[in-house]
Amino acid sequence: MGFRHVILDRDGVLNYEAPEGSYVREPSQFRWLPGALAGLALLHRAGVRLSVATNQAGVGRGLMSLAPHGAALDAVLYCPHAPDEQCACRKPAPGLIQAAVARSGIAASDSIVVGDDRRDLEAAERAGVAAALVRTGKGRRTEALLGNAAVPAYDDLHELARAILAARADASSGREPE
Numbered sequence: 449m450g451f452r453h454v455i456l457d458r459d460g461v462l463n464y465e466a467p468e469g470s471y472v473r474e475p476s477q478f479r480w481l482p483g484a485l486a487g488l489a490l491l492h493r494a495g496v497r498l499s500v501a502t503n504q505a506g507v508g509r510g511l512m513s514l515a516p517h518g519a520a521l522d523a524v525l526y527c528p529h530a531p532d533e534q535c536a537c538r539k540p541a542p543g544l545i546q547a548a549v550a551r552s553g554i555a556a557s558d559s560i561v562v563g564d565d566r567r568d569l570e571a572a573e574r575a576g577v578a579a580a581l582v583r584t585g586k587g588r589r590t591e592a593l594l595g596n597a598a599v600p601a602y603d604d605l606h607e608l609a610r611a612i613l614a615a616r617a618d619a620s621s622g623r624e625p626e
């Protein structure tokens with residue numbers, strides 16, 4: 449868990465999802481999930497690189513105005529294609545994750561994908577990157593679908609951020625991470 453680069457899904461991880469059948473496109477529709485800002489701030493202060501990899505375009509500006517909260521994103525990547533275009537980037541395809549890794553300059557083995565949906569986990573696996581679930585958005589449903597022990601799951605981004613930083617502290621003090 450001592451990761452140096454966290455690749456985040458957006459809807460259901462950072463912000464509340466739009467009602468079924470609609471999309472978060474306007475900054476006014478963007479509402480942070482509990483724990484998301486605190487988790488981002490914790491990771492940012494610890495020097496962890498933060499990327500967002502989302503299937504949905506838009507709301508980039510809302511995402512980037514994090515400075516007042518002590519957080520910042522290093523990169524926001526999104527798939528600009530329609531679902532029926534069969535592109536290589538729309539999750540569960542691995543392209544967005546691979547692009548986030550390539551742009552970061554940090555090894556895939558030091559990176560982790562954080563998502564709430566099965567397609568996030570599948571994209572991570574296909575890109576050769578570790579993955580974790582948050583129980584926000586579709587996360588609880590996804591966890592139930594997968595059964596336990598499939599991937600580590602955390603209540604929200606703040607809990608996951610604390611686990612990553614605790615593992616880093618263990619590693620730097622010479623203790624074996626769990």
Ligand SMILES: [Mg+2]
Pocket residue numbers: 457458459460461563564565585
């Ligand atoms: Mg999601």
Ligand SMILES: [Zn+2]
Pocket residue numbers: 527528529535536537538
């Ligand atoms: Zn695409």
